[in-house]
Structure formats: C-alpha cells, structure tokens
Amino acid sequence: MKYVPDATADRQFESDNTVDRVGVDGLLSELDEYAVEQALQLKEKAGDDTTVTALCVGPEKGLDAVRKALQMGADQGIHVIDDAIAGSDYVGTSLVLAKAVEKAGAEKKVDLVMCGMASTDASGGVLPAMLAERLGLPQVTYASVVETQGDQVRVKRDSDTATEVIGGTLPLVLSVTDQTGEARYPSFKGIMAAKKKPLETWSLSDIGVDAGEVGLDAAWTAVEETSARPPRTAGEIVKDEDGSGATALVDFLVSKKFI
Amino acid sequence: MSEVLVVVDHVDGAIRKPTYELLTLARRLGEASAVFFGSPDKGAEVAAKLGQFGAEKVYVVDDAQIKGYLVAPKAEALQQLVEKTSPAAVLFVSGYEGKEVAARLAIKVSSGLITDAVDIDASGLVTQSVFAGNYTVTGKVTKGTPLITVKPNSAPVEEVGAAGTVEEFAATISDGAKTAQIVAQQPRKATGRPELTEAAIVVSGGRGTGGNFEPIEGLADALGAAVGASRAAVDSGWMPHSFQVGQTGKVVSPQLYVANGISGAIQHRAGMQTSKTIVAVNKDEEAPMFELVDFGVVGDLHAVLPAATEEINKRKG
Ligand SMILES: Cc1cc2nc3c(=O)[nH]c(=O)nc-3n(C[C@H](O)[C@H](O)[C@H](O)COP(=O)(O)OP(=O)(O)OC[C@H]3O[C@@H](n4cnc5c(N)ncnc54)[C@H](O)[C@@H]3O)c2cc1C
Numbered sequence: 001m002k003y004v005p006d007a008t009a010d011r012q013f014e015s016d017n018t019v020d021r022v023g024v025d026g027l028l029s030e031l032d033e034y035a036v037e038q039a040l041q042l043k044e045k046a047g048d049d050t051t052v053t054a055l056c057v058g059p060e061k062g063l064d065a066v067r068k069a070l071q072m073g074a075d076q077g078i079h080v081i082d083d084a085i086a087g088s089d090y091v092g093t094s095l096v097l098a099k100a101v102e103k104a105g106a107e108k109k110v111d112l113v114m115c116g117m118a119s120t121d122a123s124g125g126v127l128p129a130m131l132a133e134r135l136g137l138p139q140v141t142y143a144s145v146v147e148t149q150g151d152q153v154r155v156k157r158d159s160d161t162a163t164e165v166i167g168g169t170l171p172l173v174l175s176v177t178d179q180t181g182e183a184r185y186p187s188f189k190g191i192m193a194a195k196k197k198p199l200e201t202w203s204l205s206d207i208g209v210d211a212g213e214v215g216l217d218a219a220w221t222a223v224e225e226t227s228a229r230p231p232r233t234a235g236e237i238v239k240d241e242d243g244s245g246a247t248a249l250v251d252f253l254v255s256k257k258f259i
Numbered sequence: 260m261s262e263v264l265v266v267v268d269h270v271d272g273a274i275r276k277p278t279y280e281l282l283t284l285a286r287r288l289g290e291a292s293a294v295f296f297g298s299p300d301k302g303a304e305v306a307a308k309l310g311q312f313g314a315e316k317v318y319v320v321d322d323a324q325i326k327g328y329l330v331a332p333k334a335e336a337l338q339q340l341v342e343k344t345s346p347a348a349v350l351f352v353s354g355y356e357g358k359e360v361a362a363r364l365a366i367k368v369s370s371g372l373i374t375d376a377v378d379i380d381a382s383g384l385v386t387q388s389v390f391a392g393n394y395t396v397t398g399k400v401t402k403g404t405p406l407i408t409v410k411p412n413s414a415p416v417e418e419v420g421a422a423g424t425v426e427e428f429a430a431t432i433s434d435g436a437k438t439a440q441i442v443a444q445q446p447r448k449a450t451g452r453p454e455l456t457e458a459a460i461v462v463s464g465g466r467g468t469g470g471n472f473e474p475i476e477g478l479a480d481a482l483g484a485a486v487g488a489s490r491a492a493v494d495s496g497w498m499p500h501s502f503q504v505g506q507t508g509k510v511v512s513p514q515l516y517v518a519n520g521i522s523g524a525i526q527h528r529a530g531m532q533t534s535k536t537i538v539a540v541n542k543d544e545e546a547p548m549f550e551l552v553d554f555g556v557v558g559d560l561h562a563v564l565p566a567a568t569e570e571i572n573k574r575k576g
Binding site: 007008011013017031089090091094117118120121122123124125126127128129130132133134136137138139140141142144154158159160161162163164165166167168169172177178179219220221222223224225226227228229232235236237238239240243245246247248249250252253254256258259 | 371447500
C-alpha cells in the first residue's frame, strides 16, 4: 500500500524534485483500498486462519495508511520507514517491498501479495510486476474480478485490446482495479479494534537492505526539472440560447480546422 | 550508432499506430530496430510496414511458446535480446502490457525505467506529464539501459519509406516464466470507430447523458471520432469499461477532446488533460471541466449535440 498526497489537493514538488509528501495532506492510495478490500473478502471466504497483513513503505505519516487498513479489517500492520528510502524510484521501492514481503514470509508463509493497480500519484502501475519479478512469482494483474479455489486463482480483466481470464497458482502477486467493487468503510467497531492490532515498524537494516541501494542518490532514474504547467488561458464559454450554442460550437470547430 | 529497440504493439500482426510513433522517437536516439513477438510467417509483411516508418531491422521472436502467458516470457526474451544487442534504449507503448514487460525487464537487466513519457529528445531526456497534467517533469535513466514506456499520440508518425530487414531471434523461455496463463481471451468487438487511445478526436459522455449515448455517438461519427465515457457512465452500465477515460481507464491525448455531461473530477482529468484542444458541453456553468476548456457551451447536451451534429453534416455535405 502506498501513502500518497491527496489527489484533490494542490500536489507539488520539493526543491530536490521529489514529491512533496509533507506539505500536502496524504492518505492511503484509493486504489490500494480496493486491494485491501479484496484481501479481506478472500480471508472471509477462506474462513480459516488466513492473515491479512497491511504493508506500507513510506514516511512517518505512512502509518496512517497502515492504520486505515487495520480499521478496515486487516489483522496486522507493517510500516517500513527509514530516512534513506526517501526519493527511491520504482526499482528501489520494489526492492524494499520485496525484502519486507520476504521477512514477513519467514514468520508465516505468504500466499498472495495483493496490490492496487497503480498509485494515485505516480500512477506507474509497474510495481506489482517488479515485485513479482523480484520474488520470482507469477503475476496476475489488473483484475476486475478475483476468484479463488484452493490454490488456483482466476481473474477477469480488461487488457489493452481484449477481455481476458488469467489463471495462476498460489503463491502469486495480484493487482486489482477499481472495478472489483467499492472498498468498505471502517466501522466504529473496526476503528476501536484496530488500536489493539499488532503493528511493527521496520527499518532498512531490519529487512537487510543496504542504505546505499535505495533513496534519491541511488535511484536509477533522475528527475532534472519539474514545472507547473502554465494555467490554461481562459477559454471562451457561451450559453446556449435557442440553438445558438450548437452554431457557436461548430464555428469553433471549423476555426480550429476540425471540420 | 547504437541500436534502439522498439517493442511492437500489435494484434495478430496488425500493428497499432503508437508503435510507429515509437519508431520516430527511436530514430532520434539511434538506429531503430523493432522487436516483433508473433508468428514468423508474418515476419516479412510486418518488416515491410515497420521499415516504412523507420525500422532498419526487425527482430522476429516466434511467439509459439509465449502467447499463452502473461508478460514474463516476453521480458525473458527481451533480456536475451538486450544482452545480445546492448541497445541505447528500449521503448514500449504505455499500456498494461508494455509497462509490465518493461517492469520485469528493468529488474532483469538492472536498468532504470521511466513510464508514460510524452516526449524523448536526442540526448535521452524524457518528458512526462504528471499530477493529472498539472506538472511537466523531465528526467533521465541514469543506470543501465534506458527503458521507457511512451503514451500514444506523443510523437508524429514519420514515413521514411525504407524496408526493414528481418532477423529471427530465438529466445529461450524458462518454465518459471510460464506461470500466469491466459485462460481465455476475447478480442474487443470492433466498433467501426477509431481506437480510443489512438484517435485524433474523442467525444465523451458522462452521467449527464442520463444513459442515452446517441447524441455522443452521433457527434463522434460526424467528426470521425472515438467515443469515450466517464467512470460514472461506465459504473451505471451505460458503456463498457473499455470506453472509460481517466486514471483507471484509458489515458487519451487527442488533438480534440469533447466532454459532454462530465463534471471534470480529478480522476477523469488525469485521463484527458493533455488533449491539445478541449471542448465541453455541460448545463452547469460551475462544472470544473470548464476550467480546462478552449471552448465551452453551457447547455443541455441533448439539445446542443444533435443540433451541432446536424450542422456539421450540413457543412460537410
Ligand atoms: C480511485 C478512483 C478512480 C477513478 N477513476 C476514474 C476514471 O478513470 N475516469 C473517470 O471518469 N472517473 C474516475 N473516477 C470517478 C470520478 O471521481 C468521478 O466520480 C467521475 O468522473 C464522475 O463522472 P461524471 O462527470 O460523468 O459524473 P458527475 O460528476 O455526476 O457529473 C455529471 C455532469 O453532467 C452534467 N449534466 C447533467 N445533465 C446534463 C445535461 N442534460 N446536459 C449537459 N450536462 C449535464 C452535470 O452538470 C454534471 O457536471 C475515479 C474515482 C476514484 C475514487
């Protein structure tokens, strides 16, 4: 799960060209809420001792994202936080996530790594695939419907050019879209129960990642410049009166040579 | 000059336009070579087309043992090709598949990855448009082979009229890569209209259509445009998800985007804000969509669009 700046707020960059994650209010990426929801539904369906662990790599406030997942119903939380992680790109972040999943898996076998299809800030959509590659697992991504039977997983998805059914065998990495159905809101009971749930904080040394491998300086990509797009010059807006709107619209399209 | 690999986006040998755009960008960086995963029977035909748009060489990778699986085998084959050719960069179309193949490849060949580029210059500087188009970011891959996924409509298609030579590349695919299977696949029904992400003009409808997309489709046909929809229209079951424009739908960047009965939520804007010209029809003059427009009509789309369509057809006729 990712803690992201609120998309409806005025998102910005810092002077080192990293995303401002402090000055802008953040939250659990909405697309990751769908992943938490699907994980909870699978747990409810399994009805056994399945554990849902909420994992977030991020700054101090990233804990809010973990808390939100616990309030929704996740059983335990892990927050990976380390100053050296700041400024990591996809490659660095996927390393930290993979090592954290491996550490979690040393205690209890990890069958499924669930992710949102993309973050709502960078919206790259590549981390699930990177994580699968690092963990040596199959990836079943962009699911709009998730079905499991024993260790078999089937998902429906709308790919670039087709509607598909993808199948795989656990363990695997799964990413879900917002087509999987609305995520639940934490209930009052859920909020109270979350306070007692196990929550661990791990640093890079806890997961065995060298600080030199991650962070802004070690990133495999560098941002050279960020600039706010100049505001659009105010367009012409007309009120439709007795069909005048249609004529004005067509005149505009003709003037721009679209007709 | 070094080679630059362009991974061909196609359906059964029918090459999609964004691939030709990638060839334009590749030629700025070096010698463009295309990588075609498909049937070797189609090699010559595909190479002729790709050559026309600037591919000097076309690596044909037989997809017999690749096509039933999701992305991992393609990443494996590309790893072998990258190791053999040491390209200056590898370019992909920014779709689900292009991004995920690139993601796996980045880890395999220890290389940086930039997604959703809207431009690349001769020095390898990549431009992206982020935060729903509110910021422009430039950057570079600093480690390994630059892997870059590029949004459709980011570069012109340039005809150079050469012929690409075919070179078969035999990749070895491990069993470990064949673990996510494509169990069933149903190609999207052709609508007879242009492909949404490639279209020069997109006409979209939202909740304001009330479920009646006829005015949207009528205007789209008069303009030769693709039809799009907001998530509210898709969630209501009025249009299939494949028509959705936005953060969790298609990202479009046409010459002209016409938004009808769409309020302009940030998630919708994320999918269309880089359109060159934006037009909106909405009965609420306070709709945030009007902040983006070059031209707006405050009015009822059910009246404005049919009248505009009639007028366009008249002027064309
Ligand atoms: C994680 C997440 C991802 C999302 N992804 C997407 C996405 O990819 N794409 C997307 O579109 N949304 C997405 N959304 C949803 C988005 O937030 C909005 O809810 C959605 O875009 C609203 O659609 P709309 O503009 O059609 O509907 P509304 O916001 O309800 O707007 C309808 C508009 O129609 C106008 N109208 C009504 N009747 C008429 C008429 N007769 N003539 C003219 N105008 C009329 C109204 O004035 C209003 O402005 C996402 C949301 C979340 C949380």
